[in-house]
Amino acid sequence: MSWYALFVRLWRPFGRTATPSDLPFGLERSAVWARRVVVHSTVLRRPRSSDRDGADAAAIYNPAPERGTTHEIPKRSQVKALSRKGRSTSPAPVQSRTKTLTGIDGLDQITGGGLPRERTTLVVGGPGSGKTILAMQFLVHGARERSEPGIFVAFEEKPSRLIGNFEDFGWNLPELLRTKLFFLDARPTPDLIRSGTFDLSGMLAVLGAKAKAMGARRIVLDAIDIVLDLLPDEASRRREIHQLHEWLLASKLTGIITAKATGSPGESINKQPLGYMQFMVDCAVMLNHTVCLGVSQRNLRVQKYRGSAFNEDESPFVIGKSGFDVAIARTLGRDDANITMERVSSGVKRLDTMLGGGYYRGASVLITGFPGTAKTTLSGAFAEEACRRGEATMFVSFDSDGAEVIRNLTSVGIQLGPHLKSGRLRMVSARTITGSAESLLVRMKTLAKEHGARCVVIDPVSTLSKAGNELTAHGVAERLIDWAKANGITLVCTSLLDEMSSQANGGTPLQISTLADTWIHLNYLVQAGERNRGMSIIKSRGTAHSNQVRELILSNEGVTLADIYTAGGEVLMGTMRWEKESAERVANEVAEVAGQLKRVSLDAEEAVLEVRAKSLQTELLAKQVEKTLLTRTTKSREGELSRGRERMRELRGADAAPTRRRK
């Protein structure tokens, strides 16, 4: 105990901050022991302070999410800015500090703003998967839109041939070549003699000088595998890749390296040649090109992206007229489309009434029905009405040629021909367009953009599910609606229901019925040996709508809707409805005539009575006169009598008797 006391006295002046090494040699061990005791007792005495320590410790471990959120905010705004880009009126998206836009909308969205700035991205893909196009688009976008000159290092193809290949995309490479784009032909010459080991310092020196001279910000190394194959062993390959990577980082260029993917996808990534590159770079993009049920399907997937969140799924893409088009459903961070209260006519007056004024502008309308239920006619009526309002309209028909559709619609009084001539209407016969649902969507989008369409009819949209697998088709349909909404396009889609599918399940093969704003269902009613078309509105978001089934009647004057008859729990349509109607008309007529007859006979009776009343009145008058006459005669006689008596009394000379005097 005394030993401990002595130690404590010795140790105290050092305070709690003393470390064993501060103590004289030999006391070290005991100091540690003693400190443990002290710390322990502190804990016992002041539990609250230790609690606070615990809270502090938690705070130290916590900042990660906090940092994450601050990181997230600019990114979301970025996404918003990007999604706004889709509209023609919006300004160009803002480039973030840490990311470089590629000019490929979908990819920029997937990565939340583009590829990592001043870092390296690896693009891996099989033959013909679009690696070079992606890389080139990245450069062209930089050179044209961002004034970021770029260098293209071609290991595989001759620059002049590359330029020729890209002519079709309308990028105008020859013009960019003058100042903003540089092609370096780095193809190893076939007569090259190899002796011993070598490195790529020469190329890097050249690139470094060139980049400095033209102020390049972007660089593409196309088909790096070609040059790596020349290197004798794995170690030197790694060394060169490493050197290249370091050089790229040091040169502050945003780089894309493309490489061929070989080996089966199931193979471990380590065993794949260039597998290690995928670990080295900051961002890796995989492109693959598969054939699914005979339909080509291209997919893009961002495999990794250091320091950023990204969409990890495979996204289908199409190489279109102007380069890459990566599909992405803007489900997250999507700003609301321009919502209006404006209504557009459906082209059928009574349908407008049923919908309380028509479709909403920018709404997606789905018309489902079995074959021959007048889906096309209904959508044709919409197209005609839109053209009449002077709006650019596009009619995509998967079933028949444009001219055929127009002819067929003329038979029901829908005249699309003049609008086609005036250029307001654009007929697209998609029967000839083959390919995956994805490419169909891209084609439709491009055409609609070209035409500046405000109303689009797709007849029928269910064709999408025929090409490729249904999962993709569903995604495509989703994006189609999304795209139309974002652009304020009123979309009318028809969808074919399978004849075999029961009427009860009612869903469409693409399951877009849930996405559509208004769903009109057309149906047959077979009754008394005839088929009649019935129409009902299954749903219409945000509009009051009729719950009644109407009969759809096609005539050469156009489309009309008629009320149906319900009699005895049965719905009547067609001839039966007509019969019922005419029967009712006859009954009405009869009743009216009968009423008239009754009125006439009553009139007659009335007249008779009136006449009788008149004669009676006259008779009454006569009686009254007679009565007056009678009274008067009686009175005058009485007068005469009394006067006679008085006269006789006078004559007789009798005394005047007290008689009652006449009044």
Place this chain on the structure above:
Amino acid sequence: MYVAAGTQNSMQAVSNLTALCSAHLAGNHEIEIVDVFKQPMRALEDGIMMTPTLVRLAPTPIRKIVGSLGQWDTVLRALGIESPAA
């Protein structure tokens, strides 16, 4: 001869070349060493991507040999020099 100054491959190539030339082409050769770091534009014009690269300018045709020139046989054959042993 295009070299990247300071790299192992290039240094080896230079020593290999001088040794080779003094052995087989004594007094009958001219070697110019170009450092790509100092003259990158020249390398660009001549299409030099890999270092070290030995370019035989004369006699024509121009021939390029890439590597540290370790294997003398190959180099000699490429340069069109009959080895004295043969």
